[in-house]
Amino acid sequence: xxxxxxxxxxxxxxxxxxxxxxxxxxxxxxxxxxxxxxxxxxxxxxxxxxxxxxxxxxxxxxxxxxxxxxxxxxxxxxxxxxxxxxxxxxxxxxxxxxxxxxxxxxxxxxxxxxxxxxxxxxxxxxxxxxxxxxxxxxxxxxxxxxxxxxxxxxxxxxxxxxxxxxxxxxxxxxxxxxxxxxxxxxxxxxxxxxxxxxxxxxxxxxxxxxxxxxxxxxxxxxxxxxxxxxxxxxxxxxxxxxxxxxxxxxxxxxxxxxxxxxxxxxxxxxxxxxxxxxxxxxxxxxxxxxxxxxxxxxxxxxxxxxxxxxxxxxxxxxxxxxxxxxxxxxxxxxxxxxxxxxxxxxxxxxxxxxxxxxxxxxxxxxxxxxxxxxxxxxxxxx
Ligand SMILES: Cc1cc2nc3c(=O)[nH]c(=O)nc-3n(C[C@H](O)[C@H](O)[C@H](O)COP(=O)(O)OP(=O)(O)OC[C@H]3O[C@@H](n4cnc5c(N)ncnc54)[C@H](O)[C@@H]3O)c2cc1C
Numbered sequence: 001x002x003x004x005x006x007x008x009x010x011x012x013x014x015x016x017x018x019x020x021x022x023x024x025x026x027x028x029x030x031x032x033x034x035x036x037x038x039x040x041x042x043x044x045x046x047x048x049x050x051x052x053x054x055x056x057x058x059x060x061x062x063x064x065x066x067x068x069x070x071x072x073x074x075x076x077x078x079x080x081x082x083x084x085x086x087x088x089x090x091x092x093x094x095x096x097x098x099x100x101x102x103x104x105x106x107x108x109x110x111x112x113x114x115x116x117x118x119x120x121x122x123x124x125x126x127x128x129x130x131x132x133x134x135x136x137x138x139x140x141x142x143x144x145x146x147x148x149x150x151x152x153x154x155x156x157x158x159x160x161x162x163x164x165x166x167x168x169x170x171x172x173x174x175x176x177x178x179x180x181x182x183x184x185x186x187x188x189x190x191x192x193x194x195x196x197x198x199x200x201x202x203x204x205x206x207x208x209x210x211x212x213x214x215x216x217x218x219x220x221x222x223x224x225x226x227x228x229x230x231x232x233x234x235x236x237x238x239x240x241x242x243x244x245x246x247x248x249x250x251x252x253x254x255x256x257x258x259x260x261x262x263x264x265x266x267x268x269x270x271x272x273x274x275x276x277x278x279x280x281x282x283x284x285x286x287x288x289x290x291x292x293x294x295x296x297x298x299x300x301x302x303x304x305x306x307x308x309x310x311x312x313x314x315x316x317x318x319x320x321x322x323x324x325x326x327x328x329x330x331x332x333x334x335x336x337x338x339x340x341x342x343x344x345x346x347x348x349x350x351x352x353x354x355x356x357x358x359x360x361x362x363x364x365x366x367x368x369x370x371x372x373x374x375x376x377x378x379x380x381x382x
């Protein structure tokens with residue numbers, strides 16, 4: 001495996017960083033404070049192809065391979081200081097667009113992908129419920145057969161993009177006796193369908209420009225054409241979304257870690273205490289050296305996972321390893337950066353504390369760190 005960038009990947013990286021710095025970073029403190037989702041910037045991102053990076057051009061996408069997609073998402077995380085926007089884009093792309101592309105019928109692909117890629121539609125992925133988070137098997141949302149379709153009842157919670165979503169991939173029990181494998185089906189639910197509404201929108205610690213909320217289904221009728229993949233095949237759709245999320249959401253984290261490292265180096269060179277730059281104190285320099293080691297290790301794991309997602313039939317182990325290692329490294333890097341900046345790091349106006357608040361979610365969404373360790377342990381036969 002050679003991860004040296006091709007000329008095309010270099011250009012993709014440079015263009016994405018330039019675009020993100022020029023277009024996405026205005027009024028960030030206010031946006032974060034107001035918890036405002038920047039729909040106008042969503043459309044700007046679509047203009048440069050972010051929402052459809054790996055999707056074939058015939059469906060309106062950019063047609064990149066998985067590693068190149070990771071390189072663009074990394075560049076986005078590096079150039080864009082709005083962690084919430086990067087997260088919303090990634091959730092849309094990896095957990096809604098990709099499942100529609102990989103599991104959708106030709107009709108569903110033609111109906112939804114062009115609008116999901118060109119920024120007209122915002123996508124969401126809804127599996128978590130109030131009583132079933134890590135234990136997705138215990139979901140209660142049900143779909144019962146009704147003539148030529150299905151009636152959905154139940155609710156989902158903590159759904160990223162939920163409050164602004166135009167299309168959601170929703171998982172429901174269609175045969176409780178069969179359990180998760182065979183008994184759960186994925187449905188495509190459009191906003192505005194009678195019986196479908198948004199419940200509470202949550203205030204949250206970080207990623208505040210990425211709206212998160214409840215989705216409620218009350219006797220919602222869906223035709224057979226709304227089934228994504230096979231009836232009873234929800235676990236396959238879910239597995240695709242998780243593999244892509246765990247391999248590629250962390251690509252954005254790499255960019256954030258690189259930015260935090262540069263900020264820390266620059267501060268350690270200029271901040272003077274006891275008559276010298278704080279970077280001259282070994283304790284400070286070693287902390288930053290460790291950040292560099294963690295970034296390089298995280299990058300190798302993430303790139304390898306992205307490459308394997310393209311080349312192997314099953315990348316779930318690599319996805320779990322990458323998700324666990326990179327998200328925990330991101331959280332540590334953000335905490336180190338705040339610490340290195342002393343009291344200034346704790347204050348909002350220096351824009352370091354926001355990265356720490358944003359990073360906490362990374363070890364929870366897409367399966368907590370404990371769930372990734374459980375997956376890895378299972379692969380080891382434990
Ligand atoms: C910012 C954010 C965005 C999200 N976006 C989405 C989304 O778009 N769509 C969606 O469906 N969901 C989303 N979620 C929900 C997320 O996937 C769940 O919060 C997560 O899976 C954990 O579930 P839970 O919150 O119910 O916690 P629980 O499952 O109740 O876990 C609580 C604690 O117990 C631990 N635990 C549970 N079971 C075990 C076990 N077997 N072994 C060891 N430890 C265990 C967990 O690791 C955790 O520390 C999002 C969450 C966040 C924070």
